[in-house]
Amino acid sequence: MIAGVAGGLAERLRVDAVVLRLAFVVLALAGGAGVVAYLGLFLVMGWPKPDAEPDPAPVAGARRALSVALVVGGILLLCREAGLWFGDEIVWPAALAVLGSAVIWTRGDGAHRARWLRRVPMGEVLEGRGARVRAIVGVGLFALGAWALMSATDLFDNAPLAVAAVLLGLAVIAGPWVWRLVRQVADERRERIRQEERAEMAAHLHDSVLQTLALIQRADEPGEMVALARGQERELRTWLYGKTASVPGSLSAALDEVAAEVETAHRTRVEVVMVGDCEVDDGVRALVHACREAMVNAARHSGTRGVSVYVEVEDDQVTAFVRDQGVGFSRAGIPADRHGIAESIERRMERNGGVAVIESEPGQGTEVALRIPRSRA
Amino acid sequence: MIRVFIVEDHELFASGIKTELGEDFEVVGHAGTVKEAVDGVLGTEPDVVLLDVHLPDGSGASAAESVLAEREDVRFLALSVSDAAEDVIAVIRAGARGYVTKSISPAELADAIRRVHEGDAVFSPRLAGFVLDAFSGAGSSGDPELDQLTPREREVLRYIARGYSYKEIASELSISGRTVESHVSAVLRKLQLTSRYELSRWATERRLD
Numbered sequence: 001m002i003a004g005v006a007g008g009l010a011e012r013l014r015v016d017a018v019v020l021r022l023a024f025v026v027l028a029l030a031g032g033a034g035v036v037a038y039l040g041l042f043l044v045m046g047w048p049k050p051d052a053e054p055d056p057a058p059v060a061g062a063r064r065a066l067s068v069a070l071v072v073g074g075i076l077l078l079c080r081e082a083g084l085w086f087g088d089e090i091v092w093p094a095a096l097a098v099l100g101s102a103v104i105w106t107r108g109d110g111a112h113r114a115r116w117l118r119r120v121p122m123g124e125v126l127e128g129r130g131a132r133v134r135a136i137v138g139v140g141l142f143a144l145g146a147w148a149l150m151s152a153t154d155l156f157d158n159a160p161l162a163v164a165a166v167l168l169g170l171a172v173i174a175g176p177w178v179w180r181l182v183r184q185v186a187d188e189r190r191e192r193i194r195q196e197e198r199a200e201m202a203a204h205l206h207d208s209v210l211q212t213l214a215l216i217q218r219a220d221e222p223g224e225m226v227a228l229a230r231g232q233e234r235e236l237r238t239w240l241y242g243k244t245a246s247v248p249g250s251l252s253a254a255l256d257e258v259a260a261e262v263e264t265a266h267r268t269r270v271e272v273v274m275v276g277d278c279e280v281d282d283g284v285r286a287l288v289h290a291c292r293e294a295m296v297n298a299a300r301h302s303g304t305r306g307v308s309v310y311v312e313v314e315d316d317q318v319t320a321f322v323r324d325q326g327v328g329f330s331r332a333g334i335p336a337d338r339h340g341i342a343e344s345i346e347r348r349m350e351r352n353g354g355v356a357v358i359e360s361e362p363g364q365g366t367e368v369a370l371r372i373p374r375s376r377a
Numbered sequence: 378m379i380r381v382f383i384v385e386d387h388e389l390f391a392s393g394i395k396t397e398l399g400e401d402f403e404v405v406g407h408a409g410t411v412k413e414a415v416d417g418v419l420g421t422e423p424d425v426v427l428l429d430v431h432l433p434d435g436s437g438a439s440a441a442e443s444v445l446a447e448r449e450d451v452r453f454l455a456l457s458v459s460d461a462a463e464d465v466i467a468v469i470r471a472g473a474r475g476y477v478t479k480s481i482s483p484a485e486l487a488d489a490i491r492r493v494h495e496g497d498a499v500f501s502p503r504l505a506g507f508v509l510d511a512f513s514g515a516g517s518s519g520d521p522e523l524d525q526l527t528p529r530e531r532e533v534l535r536y537i538a539r540g541y542s543y544k545e546i547a548s549e550l551s552i553s554g555r556t557v558e559s560h561v562s563a564v565l566r567k568l569q570l571t572s573r574y575e576l577s578r579w580a581t582e583r584r585l586d
Binding site: 269271273274275276308310312321323325367 | 480502503505506509510513535538539540541
């Protein structure tokens, strides 16, 4: 309950965890031996796995609980001989009371227990013949222990102490029940989180993949289908592997974004290959914009359905190549009023201290090479 | 006719490839797990194995390693949707002669299989990028033991990453197609021989970025 020692031990020994917890309580009374044992075991076992499921099945019945009781009794006698002792009048009655609590809170058979772990209203403890006998015997033992303790220590004469003792007694009786209730609430919370995750996944798939699949079935053109599938693949990848793929604000993230945009708008394939990465400053931003312009030109005019983009980041510069294997063009054949290449690519690069070289021949495809120096931080 | 074995756990994709290749290749077998793949490949003795990088019971790399330990002459071509550099490099280091993505066109795939069968290395632009990245990271350590890429090899890889075919690279650099092939094969060999430590350090750095 504190560090999961009793629970872990219970699983190993196939005994009810409640019995072991109570055993530790009794041993704690024996000059603190229980506390020492608990800490020692904790050091050996370490923290329990946070989402390890409680395993309700392998709990054997009364015989194992009895053997734990005998072991505890033996240790108590040992402690008494060794002088680790608060006194007969305290420890024995307290042990008796704890034994009573243990009798109430342990259950023999597995089937009963499985139900019990799921839902534990206080009343169910008293249901069934065996349980009722158990409860009566338990409360009886507990009362006997409590009475012995109080009469032995003159607690009846001291009102505040008596009240405290009664409260403590109630805690020992009701403690396991409260604990199970708390655990049940935690289990329910975990289950709810799991369901929410599933719902979120379902919602996402519904909004993305399922819609796209429906669209693909209705699309007439193969090109349209390819573009839809491509866009969906990209989106799903981002969603699944998201943040690990590229750092926000990095050149690779900016390029991926631009490539996705061009792919969607122009129904083409943009294959981006990157070597190295860096942050986006003004120069790099200009390079990304120029890349985008080159991609759009390739998508619009090349007549092919594929654009290769290669970007390499070196210590002193960033270079980018945007290439298609389409129809190509000759510079002379472009009307002077079309500003695309001159303004958006060449001047933009020059303004930022970079260079753009455009190579193309009719029938030989086009490659735009961009280079920008890196500003030293 | 080139005998091809397909290792691919997605039935639909595998049968798609089978149909595409049907005309010019003989598909001698198909496996969906590492175990089936090793048994199947050793049993059918194909010329080229198309190898998925991820399989339900392990990696394509482990399948390639197990087969190559028995028979050195089987050639592997990795085929994957995986974009993770570590996975791709791992399968190449295990002995695959090339890597292409699953979105490759049927004609390109057929061409890649032929080239792998002839003993050439098949580098997609993406693989070329990964390799350049791997060696630039490893080179900065200044380890003299490390097999570095020559400037020419680097140049060839850059062209591949830019989307050039071997033929186009040959004419750009005024060298023969055979020379381009031998540069790429040399890069493949270096990739397979470079110390595991250097490349795993590179992989770790990438993940931390």
